[in-house]
Amino acid sequence: MTLVAGVDSSTQSCKVVIRDAETGALVRQGRAPHPDGTEVHPSHWWDALLRAIEEAGGLDDVIAISVGGQQHGMVCLDESGNVVRDALLWNDTRSAQAAADLVTELGGPQVWATAVGLVPVASFTVTKLRWLAEHEPDNAARTAAVCLPHDWLSWRLAGAFASGTFSADSPVPPLDQLATDRGDASGTGYWSPSTGAYRTDLLKLAFGSVPLLPRVLGPAEAAYEGGAALIAPGTGDNMAAALGVGARSGDVVVSLGTSGTVFAVAESPSADPTGAVAGFADATGRFLPLVCTLNAARVMDAAARIAGVSLDALSELALQAPPGADGLTLVPYLEGERTPNRPTATGSVHGLTLATSTPAHLARAAIEGMLCGLADALDALGTKPERVLLIGGAARSEAVRRIAPTIFGVPITVPPPAEYVANGAAYQAATLVTTPDWRSEETETYEGDAVPSIRDRYARATTHILD
Numbered sequence: 298m299t300l301v302a303g304v305d306s307s308t309q310s311c312k313v314v315i316r317d318a319e320t321g322a323l324v325r326q327g328r329a330p331h332p333d334g335t336e337v338h339p340s341h342w343w344d345a346l347l348r349a350i351e352e353a354g355g356l357d358d359v360i361a362i363s364v365g366g367q368q369h370g371m372v373c374l375d376e377s378g379n380v381v382r383d384a385l386l387w388n389d390t391r392s393a394q395a396a397a398d399l400v401t402e403l404g405g406p407q408v409w410a411t412a413v414g415l416v417p418v419a420s421f422t423v424t425k426l427r428w429l430a431e432h433e434p435d436n437a438a439r440t441a442a443v444c445l446p447h448d449w450l451s452w453r454l455a456g457a458f459a460s461g462t463f464s465a466d467s468p469v470p471p472l473d474q475l476a477t478d479r480g481d482a483s484g485t486g487y488w489s490p491s492t493g494a495y496r497t498d499l500l501k502l503a504f505g506s507v508p509l510l511p512r513v514l515g516p517a518e519a520a521y522e523g524g525a526a527l528i529a530p531g532t533g534d535n536m537a538a539a540l541g542v543g544a545r546s547g548d549v550v551v552s553l554g555t556s557g558t559v560f561a562v563a564e565s566p567s568a569d570p571t572g573a574v575a576g577f578a579d580a581t582g583r584f585l586p587l588v589c590t591l592n593a594a595r596v597m598d599a600a601a602r603i604a605g606v607s608l609d610a611l612s613e614l615a616l617q618a619p620p621g622a623d624g625l626t627l628v629p630y631l632e633g634e635r636t637p638n639r640p641t642a643t644g645s646v647h648g649l650t651l652a653t654s655t656p657a658h659l660a661r662a663a664i665e666g667m668l669c670g671l672a673d674a675l676d677a678l679g680t681k682p683e684r685v686l687l688i689g690g691a692a693r694s695e696a697v698r699r700i701a702p703t704i705f706g707v708p709i710t711v712p713p714p715a716e717y718v719a720n721g722a723a724y725q726a727a728t729l730v731t732t733p734d735w736r737s738e739e740t741e742t743y744e745g746d747a748v749p750s751i752r753d754r755y756a757r758a759t760t761h762i763l764d
C-alpha cells in the first residue's frame with residue numbers, strides 16, 4: 298500500500314490523516330489543538346503538527362504529504378528564517394483601518410477587485426502588512442520574507458525531511474525555497490488570480506518595500522523533493538476542503554468551522570466590487586469565489602457555555618424550540634464581522650420575553666443566527682446551486698443539519714462527518730504519485746420548509762448593532 302498524508306492546520310487545531318494513495322482509504326489519523334487568540338506564534342502550529350503526526354503513527358511509511366492551512370495569516374521571517382513576531386490571523390481585526398486606507402489610496406473598491414479579485418478588509422494579508430509598517434516599523438524593517446501559514450509549515454517540513462529531525466529545532470531551508478500555491482496566494486491581496494502573477498506594486502503600496510515572496514506553484518508541482526517524502530504545493534484550507542469534498546461545477550459548499558464560508562468552484566476569475574465575494578483561485582487550476590463570516594462554530598460554543606450544556610445537549614435543546622424561536626433573534630457578531638464588513642460590531646439578542654427566556658430558545662436562536670449569516674453569504678455568492686454541501690465542525694450537530702434547510706430554503710446535502718480539509722490535502726499529495734481513484738461516500742439529504750420570517754427578522758436585527 299502506498300501512503301500519503303494530508304494536514305489541516307486550521308484556526309483551532311491541526312489534523313493529520315494518512316490515506317492509501319490509490320483508494321483514499323483512511324489508515325491512521327491524529328490531531329492536536331492550537332492556542333486561542335488571533336495572534337499566534339507559528340511555532341505553536343509546528344508543535345501541534347508534530348504532535349498530530351505522532352498521534353497518526355509518524356510519517357516513515359508516507360511518500361507524499363500536503364498541508365492545507367488557515368488562509369491569510371501574516372508570517373514574517375527575518376534574513377535567517379526566524380519568525381519576526383506572532384502571526385496575525387485571518388480573524389484579527391486590528392488592520393481594519395489599514396484596509397479602509399488601502400481601498401482609498403488605490404482608487405476605490407472596483408480598482409482592487411479588478412487588480413486582485415478582492416477588496417481589502419482586515420482579514421487579508423496585505424492589510425496586516427500595512428498595519429505592521431505603521432505600528433511596528435522595527436519589525437517591518439526586520440522582515441525579509443512574508444508567507445502564509447501553510448507555506449511556512451511546508452517549508453518547515455522540508456527542513457525536517459531533509460535533516461531527518463522532526464522537532465522544535467528542525468533546521469529550516471533557505472528563504473528562497475519558500476513556496477505556495479495559487480489558492481493561498483490569492484488570499485494575500487497582492488497576487489492576481491486573473492493574471493497568475495504577484496502585484497508587487499500593491500505590496501509596496503501597503504508595506505513600503507517588497508520582501509521575498511514564496512514561489513507560486515501549479516496544482517501538480519511538488520514544492521520540495523529530495524527528502525524522504527515529496528511535499529505537495531498545499532493550499533488554503535477552503536481550497537483543500539473543495540478538493541476533499543469533491544466539489545464540482547454546480548455545487549456550493551457551506552463550511553461551518555471557526556469561520557463560516559460559502560464557496561463554489563468556477564471556471565473563470567471573479568471581481569466583486571462590493572467586497573462580499575472574494576475571487577480566490579482554487580487548488581485545481583480553476584477559481585473559488587468565496588464569502589466568509591467571522592462567526593460560525595464558535596457561536597454554538599458560546600451559546601453552549603451560556604446555557605451551561607455540552608454541544609450535543611445544545612443541539613437537542615435547539616430542536617425543542619419552534620422555528621424562529623418565537624421571535625428570539627441572535628445576531629452572532631461575537632468577533633466583529635467580515636461579511637458584512639463590521640470589524641468592531643458586537644453580538645446582540647433581540648426579542649427577549651419571559652416566554653423566550655429559555656435555554657432552548659437561546660440554542661435555536663444561536664443556530665438560526667449563525668445560519669442566517671451564511672444564507673446572506675449564499676445570496677451574495679449569486680449562484681443558483683444544484684447542491685448545497687454542509688461540512689465543518691458544526692455540521693456534526695443534528696440541529697444544524699435540520700435547521701439549515703429552513704434558513705437556506707433549499708435541501709442540504711451532508712457528507713459523512715470527516716476532516717475534509719486534511720482529506721483534500723491528502724488527495725493533492727496522492728496526485729503527485731499516482732492517479733487517485735477515491736470514491737466519495739454516501740451523503741445524507743436534509744429537507745424542510747423554508748421559514749422566510751426568520752431571515753426577515755434577522756435582517757431587521759442586524760440594523761440594531763452596537764460597535
Ligand SMILES: Nc1ncnc2c1ncn2[C@@H]1O[C@H](COP(=O)(O)OP(=O)(O)O)[C@@H](O)[C@H]1O
Nearest residue numbers: 307308309310554555594608689690691693694
Ligand atoms: N457536535 C458538534 N456540534 C457543534 N459544534 C461542533 C460539534 N463538534 C465540533 N464542533 C465545533 O466545531 C469547531 C471546530 O470545527 P473545525 O471545522 O475543525 O474548525 P477549524 O477548521 O476552524 O479549526 C469547534 O468550534 C467545535 O466546538
Ligand SMILES: O=C(CO)[C@@H](O)[C@H](O)COP(=O)(O)O
Nearest residue numbers: 307308367368387554555556
Ligand atoms: O479567512 C478565511 C477564508 O477567507 C477563513 O476561512 C480561514 O481560512 C480560516 O478557516 P477555518 O479555520 O475556519 O477553517
